[in-house]
């Protein structure tokens with residue numbers, strides 16, 4: 001499979017090159033040159049397949065010859081060694097729990113898949129790769145965990161100081177080894193901008209091989225399409241049209257869902273639910289894309305003012321707004337609406353959602369006002385315990401701390417503070 005840059009200037013590259021480069025030299029995001037639908041029989045018999053078999057069938061064409069089948073199967077077995085249960089909480093409303101991995105947010109799958117691919121590509125080379133990643137909360141922990149101890153790979157994580165939850169911060173600042181955390185005086189968008197600037201800095205590029213572990217990297221972005229297939233496998237027997245509501249920030253997860261649809265998976269509609277960072281809901285209304293500085297919210301992993309993957313979604317619909325609207329709706333919700341939803345879900349169903357899942361729930365319910373006879377699935381993208389204070393306060397109930405989280409609670413944070421691109425560059429060149 002070849003990948004082209006959405007800026008259409010840089011040359012096409014293989015999967016391997018796309019993963020190692022992260023972003024094309026013309027600053028465009030890489031995009032697969034084709035998406036071939038899977039045979040009907042795959043969807044007809046999906047209940048009989050294991051998660052690993054489903055994933056292999058779905059990702060194989062995007063990786064093709066760069067990783068031999070046997071190695072790809074080993075990678076998938078390692079990446080997918082936990083559950084992805086669909087939990088029905090109301091008639092026609094279910095949640096797909098994506099938080100059963102090591103850092104308890106959905107980013108574990110993409111981070112582990114990318115770490116395994118890079119590990120495979122650098123298996124018999126001495127050159128080191130530096131992975132640069134900006135995090136709004138959960139990416140940092142997932143990438144730190146996925147890449148810990150991977151030979152030949154150094155990981156540098158940028159996170160906005162004071163804008164991630166305590167547990168999120170501990171997950172990305174306490175591992176050591178090949179992982180370094182840079183604490184940035186600024187917002188997530190500042191972090192993301194610094195990372196993008198680093199990829200264009202000639203002095204850096206001469207001195208090191210840099211790549212990105214944000215969802216702009218195809219190895220982080222594409223494996224997220226597995227979730228939608230796992231959900232379909234569990235929801236198919238309901239016999240209803242399926243709607244997915246995805247709490248969205250950088251729009252990588254929902255974009256991967258749309259790729260699953262292009263692979264032939266039957267889906268009635270997608271809902272992209274956001275917090276007050278509403279660049280995409282506004283675009284869907286007005287047709288104008290106006291990126292804004294991000295505002296801090298209780299669903300902090302979605303505090304993104306200029307979502308990087310939205311351009312891939314537009315591209316999937318040939319940049320045609322009417323066609324996009326047929327498949328996607330997008331709504332934004334405030335923190336107080338989110339808390340109300342958390343409490344409502346808990347009181348009425350006993351289910352404890354996290355703030356991101358609650359935003360997804362709200363988006364789904366809004367869509368179902370017009371389309372009640374659909375089977376709605378909202379993604380629970382993180383375990384509620386990662387947002388301990390706000391969840392416990394909202395539902396007035398103490399949460400049990402799972403052992404993955406307990407492990408980081410008593411470790412000491414280690415970070416290096418920076419406040420500009422100069423600080424980042426200085427660290428990269430002299431650390």
Ligand SMILES: *Cc1c(COP(=O)(O)O)cnc(C)c1O
Nearest residue numbers: 138249250251252253301381382
């Ligand atoms: C990253 C994240 C999101 C947003 O996902 P995108 O792919 O960036 O849209 C939503 N919820 C949680 C908990 C996250 O960590």
